[in-house]
Amino acid sequence: xxxxxxxxxxxxxxxxxxDHFDQIRVPDRTSEREFGFQKFNYGMTRHIxxxxxKELHLLLMKNIPSDVYCSNAxxxxxxxxxxxxxxxxxxxxxxxxxxxxxxxxxxxxxxSVCTECNTTSTAQKQCPKCNSTKLEKKSLPCTNCIDHSKMxxxxxxxxxxxxxxxxxxxxxxxxxxxxxxxxxxxxxxFQDLGSRxxxxxxxxxxxxxxxxxxxxxKKFKPNRSSFPDFAEKGWRGRFSQEVYGSKxxxxxxxxxxxxxxxSSFQSTLEGLTERIGVKIDxxxxxxxxxxxxxxxxxxxxxGLTKTLCKDVSKFNPYIEASFLDDKIVEIMAxxxxxxxxxxxxxxxxxxxxxxxPTYAAVYMICKKLATIT
Amino acid sequence: MLALGPDEIxxxxxxxxxxxxxxxxxFTLEQFGTDPDLKSLIDKAFDRIEVAADGKVYKSDLIAxxxxxxxxxxxxxxxxxxxIVLLKLSGMHTLIKRxxxxxxxxxxxxxxxxxxxxxxxxxxxxxxxxxxxxFSVQVKKQDDYFVIxxxxxxxxxxxxxxxxxxxxNRHVENGHVFLTPHETxxxxxxxxxxxxxxxxxxxxxxxxxxGFEEPVSKLVSLSxxxxxxxxxxxxxxxxxxxxIDVLEKGENLPHSGRFMLATFLLSKGQTVEQIAPLFKNAxxxxxxxxLYQLNHLAGTSGSGTQYSCPSCEKLKTQSLCFAIxxxxxxxxxxxxxxxxxx
Ligand code: SF4
Ligand SMILES: [Zn+2]
Ligand SMILES: [Zn+2]
Numbered sequence: 001x002x003x004x005x006x007x008x009x010x011x012x013x014x015x016x017x018x019d020h021f022d023q024i025r026v027p028d029r030t031s032e033r034e035f036g037f038q039k040f041n042y043g044m045t046r047h048i049x050x051x052x053x054k055e056l057h058l059l060l061m062k063n064i065p066s067d068v069y070c071s072n073a074x075x076x077x078x079x080x081x082x083x084x085x086x087x088x089x090x091x092x093x094x095x096x097x098x099x100x101x102x103x104x105x106x107x108x109x110x111x112s113v114c115t116e117c118n119t120t121s122t123a124q125k126q127c128p129k130c131n132s133t134k135l136e137k138k139s140l141p142c143t144n145c146i147d148h149s150k151m152x153x154x155x156x157x158x159x160x161x162x163x164x165x166x167x168x169x170x171x172x173x174x175x176x177x178x179x180x181x182x183x184x185x186x187x188x189x190f191q192d193l194g195s196r197x198x199x200x201x202x203x204x205x206x207x208x209x210x211x212x213x214x215x216x217x218k219k220f221k222p223n224r225s226s227f228p229d230f231a232e233k234g235w236r237g238r239f240s241q242e243v244y245g246s247k248x249x250x251x252x253x254x255x256x257x258x259x260x261x262x263s264s265f266q267s268t269l270e271g272l273t274e275r276i277g278v279k280i281d282x283x284x285x286x287x288x289x290x291x292x293x294x295x296x297x298x299x300x301x302x303g304l305t306k307t308l309c310k311d312v313s314k315f316n317p318y319i320e321a322s323f324l325d326d327k328i329v330e331i332m333a334x335x336x337x338x339x340x341x342x343x344x345x346x347x348x349x350x351x352x353x354x355x356x357p358t359y360a361a362v363y364m365i366c367k368k369l370a371t372i373t
Numbered sequence: 374m375l376a377l378g379p380d381e382i383x384x385x386x387x388x389x390x391x392x393x394x395x396x397x398x399x400f401t402l403e404q405f406g407t408d409p410d411l412k413s414l415i416d417k418a419f420d421r422i423e424v425a426a427d428g429k430v431y432k433s434d435l436i437a438x439x440x441x442x443x444x445x446x447x448x449x450x451x452x453x454x455x456x457i458v459l460l461k462l463s464g465m466h467t468l469i470k471r472x473x474x475x476x477x478x479x480x481x482x483x484x485x486x487x488x489x490x491x492x493x494x495x496x497x498x499x500x501x502x503x504x505x506x507x508f509s510v511q512v513k514k515q516d517d518y519f520v521i522x523x524x525x526x527x528x529x530x531x532x533x534x535x536x537x538x539x540x541x542n543r544h545v546e547n548g549h550v551f552l553t554p555h556e557t558x559x560x561x562x563x564x565x566x567x568x569x570x571x572x573x574x575x576x577x578x579x580x581x582x583x584g585f586e587e588p589v590s591k592l593v594s595l596s597x598x599x600x601x602x603x604x605x606x607x608x609x610x611x612x613x614x615x616x617i618d619v620l621e622k623g624e625n626l627p628h629s630g631r632f633m634l635a636t637f638l639l640s641k642g643q644t645v646e647q648i649a650p651l652f653k654n655a656x657x658x659x660x661x662x663x664l665y666q667l668n669h670l671a672g673t674s675g676s677g678t679q680y681s682c683p684s685c686e687k688l689k690t691q692s693l694c695f696a697i698x699x700x701x702x703x704x705x706x707x708x709x710x711x712x713x714x715x
Binding site for chain 1: 522523524527528530531536537539540541542543544545546547548549657659661662665666669678680
């Protein structure tokens with residue numbers, strides 16, 4: 001990214017942190033958290049401890065970071081090297097990202113930027129200009145992506161509440177600022193679990209590692225009565241709803257399952273993992289030393305804010321997470337797909353000079369699809 | 374501590390305060406060595422160890438968790454306490470381990486039976502309290518099941534590698550996992566063994582008592598059967614070799630041992646991908662977790678700090694050191710083979 005672009009992004013980010021500091025949610029037990037940040041074109045600075053939100057404000061104004069992070073863990077000494085921090089506990093976190101959902105729409109809004117000649121195209125494998133295969137993919141997520149991510153969030157929350165008895169008020173859902181959601185669980189029975197235990201929790205939520213016996217299927221002489229009932233709780237209940245469809249079909253479908261046999265049942269389960277498992281990223285959930293994007297901070301992949309969703313089903317990130325101002329700027333845009341921000345359509349642009357509101361300019365520059373002129 | 378009735382002490386003798394028990398019954402250790410009427414109890418204790426060393430569970434005189442005869446009860450407890458004295462005098466750790474494991478299996482059976490006991494509420498309550506006191510697992514009864522918090526369940530279940538213990542294959546409802554009495558007890562099997570083992574290891578070793586010499590020397594020769602030979606040549610220091618051995622045998626290497634091995638090999642320039650397969654045989658192997666942990670140590674993920682191999686001094690305190698003469702003059706396993714003994 002060139003100097004001018006960085007200057008423009010830093011100015012816009014600084015203004016955001018000045019005007020919208022109230023968006024930032026400093027986590028409880030601030031002084032026990034580890035903070036970290038990145039500047040445009042720089043590596044990560046970690047192991048920072050802050051007393052309170054005043055110190056955070058100072059850090060933001062002084063450094064104008066491209067990205068800010070905060071640990072989900074609490075430590076005795078958050079500023080010491082990792083093995084001396086003295087880990088105490090960590091909030092449970094989940095990451096749901098549209099890019100992990102294998103959606104058909106992805107191809108329509110993924111742009112390739114050639115790392116050799118900077119040409120922007122919708123080509124998937126090869127640069128149309130210089131034939132290089134070194135392409136950097138940039139996604140401009142669509143509403144379908146967001147809707148599907150929301151469905152995963154809903155499935156996750158249902159499991160957290162129904163199966164794990166977590167109080168809804170302790171579940172905070174954030175739009176990640178790019179193309180997914182971050183879910184935090186506070187004050188649960190899981191605070192002090194290590195990564196191996198969290199990995200198990202993740203598998204539960206992903207519906208991974210499941211065996212036929214759990215749903216009543218046995219290798220020899222399966223017993224009809226051990227198959228799940230329609231009204232059961234947990235995965236057996238969700239299995240019933242998905243596999244039987246309705247109460248009245250239960251008996252008929254059990255007969256079919258038994259006739260088809262054990263290994264066919266196994267493949268049924270694998271298919272179910274894809275359909276009813278919640279597509280969280282297990283590596284995020286099991287990482288107990290991670291620093292995670294700070295709620296309310298800007299995401300340098302888009303210039304959008306990591307925003308708390310009060311009602312996730314109604315949440316529209318392209319309106320509610322765009323906080324940068326409307327001041328018109330001139331840019332050189334090369335963006336082959338269209339996108340929508342604050343209810344306005346933009347693009348496609350074919351290597352042309354345009355004037356456009358700051359928020360949309362930032363969005364494209366963050367995705368390397370435009371430069372300031 | 375729990376208040377135990379006579380039946381309970383016989384079933385769970387490791388919960389008793391040994392010295393106090395003997396005193397209460399009006400005995401001293403010396404009497405067992407000399408009094409011809411009591412001497413048979415030493416033989417019984419020896420049997421108890423021998424059976425355990427064979428990997429079997431000692432068949433007690435208790436029948437269906439009732440004491441068969443009045444006199445059987447103290448005998449049962451004495452033979453346990455004397456077995457510990459013999460083990461301590463022999464100093465054979467392999468035997469202690471096997472004995473602890475067998476005693477855990479034995480106690481497991483009683484715990485399970487007590488949990489499932491419908492007619493005697495107090496028995497069930499005691500079993501529930503033993504599990505809570507010793508392993509901080511809060512068991513509650515709900516209908517025909519025992520329910521425990523998901524987090525407690527996970528802390529123990531991750532030690533199993535059978536798929537049926539995965540949380541996904543469990544009945545989970547309202548933040549709890551539903552288990553049968555058998556599964557509840559099975560869940561804490563490993564910890565029960567560790568608990569009994571540590572109680573024995575931490576018990577004071579008495580002076581040799583006359584009348585105990587013979588069984589003790591028999592134990593020493595019995596333990597030879599289980600000794601593993603230690604290889605003392607090659608490029609890796611003995612602590613590292615030992616750790617690799619343990620893993621290759623598919624035995625459990627404590628976290629500190631894994632930390633030492635991984636940091637040592639990483640410092641020697643091996644990659645995470647080269648090291649990961651070493652852990653494949655570990656009873657709790659999980660590829661995702663292993664890679665995560667190795668990357669964490671290597672500093673390729675997260676913090677970016679690379680961890681260094683602990684000092685010999687530290688490893689000694691963790692019982693991971695198996696020093697040989699070539700270890701003289703070095704302070705860290707990484708120096709092994711570099712500094713020559715003058
Ligand atoms: S002295 Fe050091 S190198 Fe030698 S075995 Fe002990 S810990 Fe390992
Ligand atoms: Zn090109
Ligand atoms: Zn899409």
